[in-house]
Amino acid sequence: xxxxxxxxxxxxxxxxxxxxxxxxxxxxxxxxxxxxxxxxxxxxxxxxxxxxxxxxxxxxxxxxxxxxxxx
Numbered sequence: 001x002x003x004x005x006x007x008x009x010x011x012x013x014x015x016x017x018x019x020x021x022x023x024x025x026x027x028x029x030x031x032x033x034x035x036x037x038x039x040x041x042x043x044x045x046x047x048x049x050x051x052x053x054x055x056x057x058x059x060x061x062x063x064x065x066x067x068x069x070x071x
Contacts, residue, residue: 001026001027001037001043001044002027002028003023003025004023005021005023006048007047008048010057010070013056013070017070023067024065024067025043025045025060025062025065028049037065039064040064041061041062042060042062044057044058044060045057045058045059045060045070046058058070058071059071
């Protein structure tokens, strides 16, 4: 799963969240796979976005479709 904004590092993601950014997630190719992002609960993120190689991974908690915590 990806964040809507393409963060180069996990540190950038955490920084944006700490300063109040309202971040949402999405599942690429959801129309092909049927996998949709949940509104609430835990999701696993990767970045940066394809086609760049993924260099970071994170566990995030969603509430009402917005990231509230990144581990």
